[in-house]
Structure formats: C-alpha cells, structure tokens
Amino acid sequence: MTEAATVDLATKIARDLPFLRRYARALTGSQDAGDNYAAATLEAILSDRTAFEREKDSRVALFHVFHAIWQSSGAPVAEPENDSRAMRAQAHLRSLTPNTREALLLRSVEGMRHEQIAAVMGVELAEAEELVQIALDEMGRAMAGRVMIIEDETIIAMDLKGIVQAMGHSVTGVARTHSAAITLAAKERPQLILADIQLADGSSGIDAVNELLAEMGDLPVIFITAFPERLLTGERPEPAFLISKPYNEEQVRAAVSQAMFFASTEGLSL
Structure with a gap:
C-alpha cells in the first residue's frame, strides 16, 4: 500500500x-x-x-x-x-x-x-x-419505568415525551435547566434520564446528570445532543447511550429499551 x-x-x-x-x-x-x-x-x-x-x-x-x-x-x-x-x-x-x-x-x-x-x-x-x-x-416488552427529560427546546421535549409514553413509560416531567432538573428529580425519582447537554440558561445537562447520579446513585442515562463530538473524545468517561440530533423515533425507542437493561451510567465531566 x-x-x-x-x-x-x-x-x-x-x-x-x-x-x-x-x-x-x-x-x-x-x-x-x-x-x-x-x-x-x-x-x-x-x-x-x-x-x-x-x-x-x-x-x-x-x-x-x-x-x-x-x-x-x-x-x-x-x-x-x-x-x-x-x-x-x-x-x-x-x-x-x-x-x-x-x-x-x-x-x-x-x-x-x-x-x-x-x-x-x-x-x-x-x-x-x-x-x-x-x-x-x-x-419493547421488557419493562416500563419512570423517565425524566432534561431538554430546553419545547418541541423536542414534547416529542420525546410522546415517544416515551407511547412505549408504555411514564414521564416524571421536563426540566429546561440544571436547577430545574435537580428540583424535578427531588419530587419523583426517575428510573431513566433523557438529557440534552446544552440547556436554556447556558447550564450543562452533563453537570445536572452528574449531580443527580451523585445524589441518587447509578441510573441509566441517554444523552441526546447536536454535539456528540463533545462526549466522544476518548479522554474521559463517556455515556453508554448517546443519540445525535436530529434523531428519529426508532433511535429513541431503541436507546430507551437498551438503557432500561443497563443499571448504571458512568459520571461525566466537561
């Protein structure tokens, strides 16, 4: 060659x-x-x-x-x-x-x-x-659980909510900022988190997830982001489940089903 x-x-x-x-x-x-x-x-x-x-x-x-x-x-x-x-x-x-x-x-x-x-x-x-x-x-027949969504774009958040509910899961709520995510999780403990990494007030979805995991222990997490390269660096712990925006329904359904099988997610830092 x-x-x-x-x-x-x-x-x-x-x-x-x-x-x-x-x-x-x-x-x-x-x-x-x-x-x-x-x-x-x-x-x-x-x-x-x-x-x-x-x-x-x-x-x-x-x-x-x-x-x-x-x-x-x-x-x-x-x-x-x-x-x-x-x-x-x-x-x-x-x-x-x-x-x-x-x-x-x-x-x-x-x-x-x-x-x-x-x-x-x-x-x-x-x-x-x-x-x-x-x-x-x-x-799809595996299990149903409580899902929390951390997403600042209303249309995307509603779309994710609809997909998750159609799969038989319940949605504990939608948080648009780091602080809102912490407050929401305190009201009802989720079994799965769907999170963007860049939130409405400039705060970090990664920071919010890390704080939640520190407080509640390991939970499966799916990051849905337009910036996957920020997490796929090989230089730090990376999420097991990462979907790139724009996504489609099949991607979300598959990732949610997969994540419900895995009971732990590594903490991240950027």
Whole structure:
C-alpha cells in the first residue's frame, strides 16, 4: 500500500472510530470493554487490510471487522461486580434472540440501512430486517419505568415525551435547566434520564446528570445532543447511550429499551 493510501485509510478510520467506540460500549455495557474491542479491531486491520478494503463503505468495513472479532469472542457483555440489579439486567440481555441487539443498535443508534447492517453482520438482507424487528418486539416488552427529560427546546421535549409514553413509560416531567432538573428529580425519582447537554440558561445537562447520579446513585442515562463530538473524545468517561440530533423515533425507542437493561451510567465531566 502506498503512503498516500495509508494516510487515506487512517483518515477514514479516525473519522468513524468514535462511533465504533460508542457502538462497542453499548454492546458490552462497559467503556473499557468496548474500547478493548475497538483496539482489537484496529490491530486486526493493521495486520490484514484486505477485510477492510473489500468494502466500498469504510464505515461498514470498520464495523464488519469489529463484528468478526465480536462474534468470535462469543459476544460477551460486561459482568458487573457486586451489583445485583445490573447482573439481572445483563442476564436479561443474554436471554434475547442472538444478534438482535447488534442489529438494532446498528439500525437505530448508528443509523445504518438494512443492507449496511447485512454487510456488517455477514447476513442476508431479509435476515437483517428480521433481526431488527425481533429486537424491537422483545425489548419493547421488557419493562416500563419512570423517565425524566432534561431538554430546553419545547418541541423536542414534547416529542420525546410522546415517544416515551407511547412505549408504555411514564414521564416524571421536563426540566429546561440544571436547577430545574435537580428540583424535578427531588419530587419523583426517575428510573431513566433523557438529557440534552446544552440547556436554556447556558447550564450543562452533563453537570445536572452528574449531580443527580451523585445524589441518587447509578441510573441509566441517554444523552441526546447536536454535539456528540463533545462526549466522544476518548479522554474521559463517556455515556453508554448517546443519540445525535436530529434523531428519529426508532433511535429513541431503541436507546430507551437498551438503557432500561443497563443499571448504571458512568459520571461525566466537561
């Protein structure tokens, strides 16, 4: 491979790597475990670039190499220590139909088309479509809970509220600022938080979430933001569930279902 081709390959991988890390983290339930798989993916590409180069779509190629490693390892999820709630969640995850959660994350969180999912997972198009639907059905029946929304844009907040309620969850309320979020959570403890990172008065949704987690213990959190790059830096703990704006309903439904399975979210700082 020429020097120019090597530089081009590195540029493509660097562009897509933060999103592979996001995906790996959601699959494993652990930032460390997810990053280990991402690192193994890079090592595999460096040792044999043919698998990467067969695909015209560099993102599909990167995720396909990851999936080969993921499947060969038995697709394990992180084992939480001394946390019975998280252990039950992980056991529930393992009870899902094989490959459905992977297909759902690729479709909803990573925004891939069914044909891209098929290429990543090495399955037929019809099977990729079926896996996504099975995941939605199985996870949609999983559990209902109380959801708090931290979002300063009224239209977006109402849209999120409608999606969450249609899934069978209740919404404890909508907070537009850091202080409002703290007050709202004190009135009724949520079981899941949907949060923007940039709020109405210039305050930080990340700071609000960290304060809530410090007070209430670990809760699943989904960040929905127009600035995902602020959280996908690799320099600090990152959220397991991160949706980019503009989002669609399927992305929110999938992330909410996923987050309800995982019983802990790492604190963040910016």
